[in-house]
Amino acid sequence: MIDLTVVSRDKWLDARKELLDHEKELTRLRDKVNAMRRHLPAVAVEKDYTFTGPAGTVRLPDMFEGRRQLIIYHFMFDPEWSEGCPSCSLVVDNVGHLAHLHSADTALAVVSRAPFSTTDPFRSRMGWDIPWYSSHGSDFNYDFRVTNDPAVAPVEYNFKDATTLAAEGLTAFIKGEGHGVSVFVRDGDRVLHTYSAYGRGLDLLVNTYNYLDLAPLGRQRYVNEFPLHDTDGAEAAGSR
Numbered sequence: 001m002i003d004l005t006v007v008s009r010d011k012w013l014d015a016r017k018e019l020l021d022h023e024k025e026l027t028r029l030r031d032k033v034n035a036m037r038r039h040l041p042a043v044a045v046e047k048d049y050t051f052t053g054p055a056g057t058v059r060l061p062d063m064f065e066g067r068r069q070l071i072i073y074h075f076m077f078d079p080e081w082s083e084g085c086p087s088c089s090l091v092v093d094n095v096g097h098l099a100h101l102h103s104a105d106t107a108l109a110v111v112s113r114a115p116f117s118t119t120d121p122f123r124s125r126m127g128w129d130i131p132w133y134s135s136h137g138s139d140f141n142y143d144f145r146v147t148n149d150p151a152v153a154p155v156e157y158n159f160k161d162a163t164t165l166a167a168e169g170l171t172a173f174i175k176g177e178g179h180g181v182s183v184f185v186r187d188g189d190r191v192l193h194t195y196s197a198y199g200r201g202l203d204l205l206v207n208t209y210n211y212l213d214l215a216p217l218g219r220q221r222y223v224n225e226f227p228l229h230d231t232d233g234a235e236a237a238g239s240r
Contacts, residue, residue, distance in 0.1 A: 002217070042193060045060060047140075048060075050138055051063075051135055051138070052136065053134075054120070060191055065131075068185060070183070070184040072108075072183075074141070074181065075088040076146075076177040077113060077118070077119055079118070084114075087179065093126075094205060095108065098129075108131075111133050111141075112132070115134050115136045116136070145157055146178045146179065147176070148175050148178065150174075155174055157170070181196065
């Protein structure tokens with residue numbers, strides 16, 4: 001049963017118009033936040049990171065594929081795992097046709113810490129054609145705060161240190177893999193880092209959420225309860 005109040009069309013219209021006012025308020029606030037994001041200061045990327053892709057070794061500037069902007073999705077894939085994170089897989093499932101980003105002088109790529117020999121078969125299995133690179137053996141994941149290991153670098157996730165994460169019950173992020181997105185822009189020969197987001201900051205990348213948020217049952221599952229698309233969704237959800 002759905003717990004909904006059934007009313008006349010006139011009463012529904014009154015309630016819908018009230019909600020519309022809040023939706024417009026949210027749209028205006030979103031536009032303001034988007035403008036603030038675009039005007040964040042930038043940090044020059046000083047390290048010469050190397051990655052492994054289908055053509056062999058590449059560097060961060062290569063990922064731009066000649067374009068001005070680069071968006072990297074940090075896909076959780078520990079070197080010991082045999083397949084990628086289901087919630088990150090949901091994000092990649094929601095990537096549209098790359099031609100639209102390319103027309104806006106923007107490249108999109110996925111980066112994981114697992115070796116390319118592990119990530120590429122998984123990418124093929126899932127039917128994705130998005131460029132995917134391995135940062136295995138480099139500092140990239142640690143520097144951009146999507147892999148934490150106190151023995152390697154100070155812990156930070158979603159701009160919170162280990163003490164704050166522990167106090168908030170987010171101990172899973174103190175060591176191991178996290179997900180995130182980072183944005184870069186080219187300035188001549190320089191690569192500048194302009195933005196990163198983690199946690200719920202990635203909700204806007206998942207159109208599945210946006211569709212379900214329109215419906216009365218909502219999202220119905222936590223993010224990590226959406227199964228890989230090539231598994232039985234009902235069985236996977238019931239097994240948790």
